[in-house]
Amino acid sequence: MADGRGLGSGETAPIEIHFQEIFSGEHIEVSAGGTVLADVTAKTRFQTGLAHIERLRLHDGEEVTLRIPALGLETKAVIEVARPYLAVTLSNGRLNAHSVATCPGYV
Amino acid sequence: MAKRSKSEESKSTTTLSDTGIEELAQAAPLREEEHPDYVAGRIGEETEALGETAYLEDTYEEGAYDEAAYDEDAVSEEAYEEAYDEGEVEAFTPVPGGPVPGFPPIPGGPLPRPGIPTQPIPRPFPRPWPGFCTVVSGRYSYVPPFQLRPQPLPQPGRRPVVPRRVPGPIIPINLLRITVRVDVDRYFPQKRISIQVSRLFPHSTAHAIARVISDRCNGFNNRTIRARIYYRDGNASLIPGTIVTFTAKRTTGLGYGAYKLTLSGGGITPRHYKLRFASRYFDPVEFEVDRVQNAGSIVTAYNTGSHPTRPGNLPNETLSLATVFQRAGFDVRMSPNTTVIPTSGAGANGTWSDAEMHNAMVTYWSRFANRPQWAMWVLYAARHDAGRGLGGVMFDDIGGNHRQGTAIFTDSFIQDVPPGDPNPNAWRNRMQFWTAVHEMGHAFNLAHSWQKALGVPVAPGDPWIPLANEPEARSYMNYPFRVSGGQSAFFSDFRFRFSNNELIFMRHAPRRFVQMGNSNWFENHGFEAPDALSQTGNWALEIRPNRDATAYRFLEPVTMELKLTNTNSEPQTIDPDMLQDGRHITVFLQREGGPTRQWNPMITHCHEAHEDALAPGKSIYGAHMVSASTDGWLVDEPGFYKLQAAVDMGGEIVVSNVLRLYVGPPDSQAEAAVAPDYFTEDVGRVLAFSGAPALSEAENALRKLTESCPGNPAARHAEVALTSPLLRYFKTLKSESSRADMAITTAKRDVGKAAKVQSDALLKGADAAADTLGHIPYFGQLRQVAAALEDEGNKKGAAELLSKTVTMMKKRKVLPSVITETEAALK
Incomplete structure (x- = not known):
């Protein structure tokens, strides 16, 4: 797990980005406001359906861009502090992201 | 309190050592005869709707089996029946439930109650009363015709006995070891019989699974079960035939006394094997539960009636981890060597990484051996490094022997009861119990319910066919919170069991796929009957050779035709080129006994995306030479091969027949001699591309083939590939010493020569040519030659060729639309 990195001072809240299924070693760039916040290499463990959790501090309402340069895929998500878990999946040739209120569980 | 069945009670009352986990709870399952999920035997007959006639019509390649291999081991029908009639055949072999010394064996554990059938009772009762047959499910082993006669032990104090001749054979001629798993009753019967064969010399193994087509109770404890083989692995000649017949008969006493396996069908002489009952379970397994000191109270048993969200008719009973896997078919032994792992040396970091757990397994698991064995280590710990979001994990995908250890994390989200739950304590217990079984299921190589369709796309491993996902399954392997309606919907319909496909895998798949420490995690996971996948309701995919025989000559390229049919009642849109363009179709091949390999086409065609409406019942077609792939030849040795195709129809994976x-x-020696030069990647490319003059060595190999093996069907492929470049001004990129010197050169066209050679190859023995090239490539090639003749101005030659093509198409019953199209070109 990488250390959290934020955009600086101000009203930020902890956000977890859960890279779930099905990543097979893709390099993913997480950015907001033109600043790259994290570089993630994700590979899903089929035992759990989880590839990686990236913890960041972000502003409520801030737009995050997730991009897989090698595949030319990109998706955006608006951060909601009330739904602090962003579940990211790669399926059917698309990168998907949606926020949930409770921490996703894996077994 | 529910009454406990005798057999299961004995398994759940393991005495723990003083250092053991005192909290390890006991099971109190319902008596199996009273359990709604338990099938206690059979009355009368059950036959599948498909009927036996269809199965008897199955054909098999005559002479494909090594008949001689069985002569020593198969018991002749006459000899067997004679012994059977005389009551000599294992009249007192052990039976389900265990032998009773000095008394006839008792079937099925509980005493049989003739005339008082236990559940399920067929209604209405068949008339006349046909008799009742108690349970037969379990594991059986082959009894060779000649047994080693036990020698009397030397008696102490007596003089050594002078060796004397022992009458009869004393060396067991047991070249075959056969294990038969019969799965037709007890808990969650799957109506399968699987056969595992190991031949000792020369060493070879085979595995087959058969689906039951009839199950008949001929009289009191006289049962005949017939099944058709639908899956094979390994050396197919060890399990000949297509039909498996298992009989269990009463000899003396009340219980079954004689068991027999018969292999028949497919044109073979029936073979009979006397069996001995081995166990009511399919395989033994041992679980060792260890607990980290700070894991707190752990849940290893659960009362199914303790939480109100449950199926209405779910029995109220206490299940243990052992009970669950006993009902899945395993003879569970709970290890007494439980350990509480101290946390005194853990320091500030009290969480666990996978590597730490692996090391703990090596240290604390009394059975650790780093080799395949039916044993598993189950660790209850507080929390994983990943945090509270990880409730458990089958952590052991480290090293060479995977799936030996699992972990359950008691300080994790599995303690987080949904707000408003009517019984939070029962919810937590159920979730922890469910999680433990879930992780242990992974160790049996079961994937998550929604991951069944995922394979391992690249080495290492031998991925099996794409499997159907079961996203709504009420199985231990699904996430309760992932199904429609969430965890409440899941548990209101969850019967504390694995899905049928998972049970088939656990009970009947080749044991290396399932056994802990054997096949790597996620390889061949969740094996499923292939034909169960093709019934999507929208599409049907067929892979076929479009020729009468599926026997191929050595060297002969294998071309497969694919047919995708709209089985919906409404028209559906489809890309009409998707079977032909090489980009949408996936084909898997497996030489029996070898790994499954994926065929990658040499050629893929990119074309403008377009979709047509396909009417109900209509089909699209494609054909591919699947012998050679981008990484070499896949069909290059004699033997049996299995092929299966899959196509992704917008997220719906449609799988073909096998x-x-x-x-x-x-x-001939000539065929053997050309093989080393023939089975090369370049020759594969020349054949796939219908010519590649730049690959001169490959073309030379094909010329040598046409000269030395003209009668082999591969020679026709070679003739076409070698001369097709002559049909056009073939461009070649020539390179001298550097990229700057590269230049395109155009070879001289010689349509007349190519047409002559190809007409001979395609029209002399035209049926044989169409058979080996495949319909679609064959007629496509004829039209290509005709087009080249016309392009060169030889309209008469083109018309003659097209006319012969049309005649051939009609003879071979090609689709009328294709004939019409070809006839139009004639005009």
Whole structure:
């Protein structure tokens, strides 16, 4: 797990980005406001359906861009502090992201 | 309190050592005869709707089996029946439930109650009363015709006995070891019989699974079960035939006394094997539960009636981890060597990484051996490094022996009861119990319910066919919170069991796929009957050779035709080129006994995306030479091969039938001699591309083939590939010493020569040519030659060729639309 990195001072809240299924070693760039916040290499463990959790501090309402340069895929998500878990999946040739209120569980 | 069945009670009352986990709870399952999920035997007969006639019509390649291999081991029908009639055949072999010394065996554990059938009772009762047959499910082993006669032990104090001749054979001629798993009753019967064969010399193994087509109770404890083989692995000649018949008969006493396996069908002489009952379970397994000191109270048993969200008719009973896997078919032994792992040296970091757990397994698991064995380590710990979001994990995908250890994390989200739950304590217990079984299921190589369709796309491993996902399954392997309606919907319909496909895998798949420490995690996971996948309701995919025989000559390229049919009642849109363009279709091949390999086409066509409406019942077609892939030849040895195709229809994976074909050995020294130069990647490319003059060595190999093996069907492929470049001004990129010197050169066209050679290759023995090239490539090639003749101005030659093509198409019953199209070109 990488250390959290934020955009600086101000009203930020902890956000977890859960890279779930099905990543097979893709390099993913997480950015907001033109600043790259994290570089993630994700590979899903089929035992759990989880590839990686990236913890960041972000502003409520801030737009995050997730991009897989090698595949030319990109998706955006608006951060909601009330739904602090962003579940990211790669399926059917698309990168998907949606926020949930409770921490996703894996077994 | 529910009454406990005798057999299960004995398994759940393991005495723990003083250092054991005192909290390890006991099971109190319902008596199996009273359990709604338990099938206690059979009354009368059950036959599948498909009927036996269809199965008897199955054909098999005559002479494809090594008949001689069985002569020593198969018991002749006459000899067996004679012994059977005389009551000599294992009249007192152990029976389900265990032997009773000095008394006839008792079937099925509980005493049989003739005339008082236990559940399920067929209604209405068949008339006349046909008799009642108690349970037969379990594991059986082959009894060779000649047994080693036990020698009397030397008696102490007596003089050594002078060796004397022992009458009869004393060396067991037991070249075959056969294990039969019969799965027709007890808990969650799957109506399968699987056969595992190991031949000791020369060493070879085979595995087959058969689906039951009839199950008949002929009289009191006289049962005949017939099944059709639908899956094979390994050396197919060890399990000949297509039909498996298992009989269990009463001899003396009340219980079954004689068991027999018969293999028949497919044109073979029936073979009979006397069996001995081995166990009511399919395999033994041992679980060792260890607990980290700070894991707190752990849940290893659960009362199914303790939480109100449950199926209405779910029995109220206490299940243990052992109970669950006993009902899945395993003879569970709970290890007494439980350990509480101290946390005194853990320091500030009290969480666990996978590597730490692996090391703990090596240290604390009394059975650790780093080799395949039916044993598993189950660790209860507080929390994983990943945090509270990880409730458990089958952590052991480290090293060479995977799936030996699992972990459950008691300080994790599995303690987080949904707000408003009516019984939070029962919810937590159920979730922890469910999680433990879930992780242990992974150790049996079961994937998550929604991951069944995922394979391992690249080495290492031998991925099996794409499997159907079961996203709504009420199985231990699904996430309760992932199904429609969430965890409440899941548990209101969850019967504390694995899905049928998972049970088939655990009970009947080749044991290396399932056994802990054997096949790597996620390889061949969740094996499923292939034909169960093709019934999507929208599409049907067929893979076929479009020729009468599925036997191929050595060297002969294998071309497969694919047919995708709209089985919906409404028209559906489809890309009409998707079977032909090489980009949408996936084909898997497996030489029996070898790994499954994926065929990658040499050629893929990119074209403008377009979709047409396909009417109900209509089909699209494609054909591919699947012998050679981008990484080499896939069909290059004699033997049996299985092929299966899959196509992704917008997220819906449609899987074809499994086609089995046979490749014969070399017919001559010449065929054997050309093989090393023939089975090269370049020759594969020349054949796939219909010519590649730049690959001169490959073309030379094909010329040598046409000269030395003109009668082999591969020679026709070679003739076409070698001369097709002559049909056009063939461009070649020539390179001298550097990229700057590269230049395109155009070879001289010689349509007349190519047409002559190809007409001979395609029209002399035209049926044989169409058979080996495949319909679609064959007629496509004829039209290509005709087009080249016309392009060169030889309209008469083109018309003659097209006319012969049309005649041939009609003879071989090609689709009328294709004939019409070809006839139009004639005008």
